Amino acid sequence: MNWTQSVFELIDMRSFSNLWFWIALAVLWSSTSHWVVGVPWDLIQRAARKGGQAMEDMQDLTRININRILYITDVSGLWLMTFACFAITTLGVLGFYYQIEFGQALFLLGLPMSIVGLLTIRTARKIRAKELAGDALVRCFRLHRIAIQIVAMISIFITGFWGMYQNVTVGALGG
Template identity: 30%
Template sequence: MPQFDGFISFLDSRSFGTIWYWLAVIGMWSSSGRKIIGVPVEVLLRARHALSRDETDGPAMVALLNWLSLTLPRWRLGHREAVVILAATGFLMTSLAGLGFGYDLEMAQALTLLLLPFVILFWMRVRLARRLMPLLQDEHAERQLPAVAAEVVRCMNWHRRLVTLLSILAVAITALWGVLWSLMHPNGM
């Protein structure tokens, strides 16, 4: 079928051997670690330092909670939207993985190794947002600001550590698979 030959030849182009792929991997992971669900890491670090100095109702905590009140509504997913996003990403990732690892297409393998950790990261962010939304609603209810702020900082720090671990694993696995692919296919074939 001639209409699919162009698509298949695009997927079969070299990726692990080009500098552009590795720049994309490094660039995407370095930019993903700068914000946690839309909140800059600097705001979180200031809040964490204020928490360690027992300044739980200072401007750093208020700034963090203000950022969260602005960014958390963007991460609100209803059940229908979550199912649609899960189905679409599941289909796309399964298709890419099948083409890449089942039919031995290098570009599909590279895209799978690049995008799969970001799908995991997306769902980690949705989970964090769902965990933080009740805390911010408690802020206006019976809980005090210091207790809410401390719990928010704790949750976001754990998320930041998990994102760092995920990025290290993703880059290491991608690099190992890229080296293995290059050794098994020295001329790109």
């Protein structure tokens, strides 16, 4: 038995039948829902409840993250978009045309995350343009988080459905 056989025996490359894929999917969406434009959700809730120093901390962290996101977008956004589209398309072709399950799994993780990325850029631009602060900023974060959670629900449903389909058809064909 060579090295690659040992690795592929230890790590099942059939993503949808692998528990680690589903754990990674849950952690990905949990983290994405928790960090709203780079600001932790618990800080946003504390700022909404208590105001004062928590509100100032949230606004400072928001300013820092928005400046970072928009700087990266303005400086290298076209290159990042080109690379992301190339990567997503490559994964889609490998996964669904060439029937590589690992490509399907990464596509089903990457495409919704690219949508979240675009939503985040849009929200960052909106916050900067309207100079949102205080309760208006909290409201904007709540709406953005709801949008992320809607994308997450649709993504998890489609990924779960596709994963079950793959497991049934691969299992029926004898693996």
